Amino acid sequence: MTTLGSVDIGQVKSEKSTKDAQLFQQPMPGSDSTDAILLDIFGVLRTITIEGVYTSADATRTGVSIPNFIKNLDAIVNGNQSPISYQSVKASTETAWNVLVNSVEWHGDEADVNEVAYTLTLFEGSL
16 A cells, blocks of 8 residues: 555556756856856655546445545645655665645546546645
């Protein structure tokens, strides 16, 4: 079971982590790129994108149902977030990031009421 804070997010199909130094870049007029000014003044950001599938154990949508799963995901992005823990499924088992959820996207097919696919975009950091 993979969790985001206390929310079970089902099976993670893919995970992408981007660590960006946000370098300040200033090319010099009339010069090649070897003369560009590069400054590391803005700090570093990590963005984690998770794609997964949540499958409900009950076709009658009782218990931990698809609507409840969607409600739990949507409740995380509430305008008043505190950092929560995300344990990476791809990085080492010791890797856990404190994150805020930037976006939640989900979609499901009417033909399969027991399953919903989702994409989460997380930013590492603290308040």
